[in-house]
Amino acid sequence: GMEDSLLEDLRFRKVPLVFVDVGPDVPGVSNIRINYQNGIRQAVQHLAALRHTRIAFVAGPLHLKSALARREAFKQSMAEIGLRVAPELIAVGDHTMEGGMREFAKLMRLRNYPTAIVCSNDMTAIGVMREAYEYGINIPQDLSVVGFDDIRLSHFTIPPLTTVQMSQIELAKIAFEALMNEVQRESPALGKTEYPLNTNLILRRSTALAAVQNRRLKFPKGSRATSGKFPTGFEPTER
The missing domain is CATH 3.40.50.2300 (Response regulator)
Known part of the structure; x- marks a missing residue:
């Protein structure tokens, strides 16, 4: 997220702010909320x-x-x-x-x-x-x-x-809409404005x-499972 001092400076200068999923809960800020x-x-x-x-x-x-x-x-x-x-x-x-x-x-x-x-x-x-x-x-x-x-x-x-x-095109459209709404707003919003973005x-x-019974998989000869060539620091164990 943005540092508080920078956020306050931008708000003081009345710079429109649009965040993606991490917007602070303060007036005059738009946040695009992603529905994961x-x-x-x-x-x-x-x-x-x-x-x-x-x-x-x-x-x-x-x-x-x-x-x-x-x-x-x-x-x-x-x-x-x-x-x-x-x-x-x-x-x-x-x-x-x-x-x-x-x-x-x-x-x-x-x-x-x-x-x-x-x-x-x-x-x-x-x-x-x-x-x-x-x-x-x-x-x-x-x-x-x-x-x-x-x-x-x-x-x-x-x-x-x-x-x-998570559509990047839709994200860009919503961000632009949110930014334009902030620019055209005559008076500051009383709270944070949320814009939903869905995922599919x-x-x-x-x-x-x-x-x-995939736990009984038979690994081909020469595969990592049969060669014992596990990534550094790993040895096959049972759990």
Whole structure:
């Protein structure tokens, strides 16, 4: 968020301010509130319809408000349909491909692997898919993966990534509308003005019917799981 001193200076100068999801609760400020819950709920319900019950979530850095919101949206969505969130299936990444690879390796140390993984952003999901390839795991036959953000690269992964879309075009339109409203306002608003932005699931080809007894996966010879070549600091264990 913005430092208080800078915020006060801009407000004193009557500079119109529009925040995305982190707006302070003060008069004269517009905030675009992203509905993470809607898209993540759709993702969880989609996976449940495909008979997934052991669903993991790879969160982003927990000092980020948006990462916390996405993690809580996942937990709430699971609870809404009566699915238990096992503590070992909540991982904390860093919104990078490398982080996705690292957290996937940790999940592969469990005795019972997840049949699906929802990621806090697309870069994490791409890292999960890359590391799954090293293990000889086929997506989506062995493992379903869902991302978040619908970045351009998500169209070109193999297979194309199912993801939660937060429309950048719609975000820009709402931001412009909010800015113009602030410029044209004759008197300061009494409180913070909220503008909602929805999220929606985009179905591609990285999700499928849950694999049966996937904890008994037979890894191909030469894959990371059989070669023992785990990322630095990790050794396969059972839990």
